[in-house]
Amino acid sequence: MQTNKKKENFSKNKIIVPLVILCVIFVGIAFGVGYLKESLFTVMKVPDFELIDQNNKKITNKDMLGKVYLVEFFYSTCPTICPVMNANMKNINKEINHPDFGIISISIDPENDTPATLKQHAEQIGAVSPNWHFLTGNRHYIGKVADQFNIYVGDKEDEAENLNHSGMIALVDKEGHIRCRFNEKNMPKLYYSGLNYEDKEGKNTDLRGKYHPDVELLIEDIQKLLK
16 A cells, blocks of 8 residues: 555656646746846947037036936938937936936037037927937047947948938936847847837837837836936
8 A cells, every 4th residue: 555655646746846847947937038028138338428518518428427318319400300309309308307317419410510509409399408418529420429339320421321320219327338128029129219100019110100119118218227
């Protein structure tokens, strides 16, 4: 009888132990996926930059330490994506409404975007936050900064491309690191889109689109970094 009981117990253990292991694995996977969804990936240290803002004040990456901030490239006379990006930045700034949040908007047309022009532009779009800096400087230097950010800006020497630029936005934490969330495939997004879309999934851009999914993600992630 004892032998039979031992066999029964052994058989039960052979079933129970693997089930427990599988449960632990599934819990671990679920926890890992949950952690990725809540955590933010560190992309890299923010590149050094030193430019002049709309108030003729020198602004560097060191000046932004202690603040969570966004970085975009634009120019004030852009007729296409820049007004959309600026409007989305304004909405983000209004939603966050925090003294430790800032925005860096770097002009890729500094020959026309002087500090005075950028000050007028800031007033026109209602960018009243003291932490929203519209920056200008040497075009070749700005191109190098964009390259270091890994955000596309057209070559100054290419007449057809020199004012082309990406609609992507970098999110920077208080310690000066570019951060991002993980996408649905659990891969780092790296950057966020500042554009509008015709669909909720953010697949088809539309200047007049009513959807801007990455803007909503940015608001969530900025709030995480401000805590």
